[in-house]
Amino acid sequence: MHIPDGFLSPLVALSLYVISLIVVAYSGRKYFKEGGDIYYLSVMAAGIFAAQMLNWPIPGGTSAHLVGGALAGILLGPFGGCLAMFMNLLVQCILMGDGGITALGANTFNMAIVDVFLGYLIYRLVMRMSGGKKFLAGFFAGWLAIAAAAVVCGVEIGLSPQFGYPLSVTVPVMGTWHLLLGLVEGVATGFIVSRVEVIGK
């Protein structure tokens, strides 16, 4: 889901840089004001970075890896999760060229904001509705939030004439593909949150 350079129109890329910068800065303020410890951000970001290196090859020339935004949001709370995901994306972009430097704003928006905040909300909602079933809540959070992030990603590249395909193609392709792949993300998220102590609230 990491968008490379050259996919986004300057307007889309720049707008998402601005929005993401504001949300990340606000998350930083909130997280540390509420007594958040940088230790957890550091360990979570490193863990997500390592987990994302496990690409599962899918015959046909593509692959999928966990994204982990919902997981980070559930374990550290949405603000800490956003910061940890952003740290990960920053290192991936600058050190590995994974995700274009012009697309860092968009990638942050999709994976550090949509995936994290929506995943957190879905988790809380399902927890309340199911009477505290952690695996179930983590499953739906991981699954649906990644599908939503993929739809948003489809909107971004569909709105950019550079990519050459309209929204009517990019959104269904990204959405349905990740609704399927997201099941793995859901199971992994559910499995981990049902076994790890939640730090954030």
Place this chain on the structure above:
Amino acid sequence: MRRSYLLILILVLVSPIFGVIGAEMVGYHEPLDVAAELIGLGESEPIWTGIFPDYTVPGVPDVIGYVISGFVGVGVLLLPALLRGRRD
């Protein structure tokens, strides 16, 4: 939290099995890169390729380069935790 470090270590060590060996078996590329090639965007060079382009170290076999770049990435991200430790 020791267990987190151990888990991260194991993840990086096994990652080439998926990220390099498995990837070569199925001719893997990042999905969005495949899309770019299909529509001819592939020729436009990325603006910034990174210090370890696509998790490789120039002149080093891919499997080892993948692990090295993985440790560097993890190391940078873990710096605050290693330097400051856990409060409380």
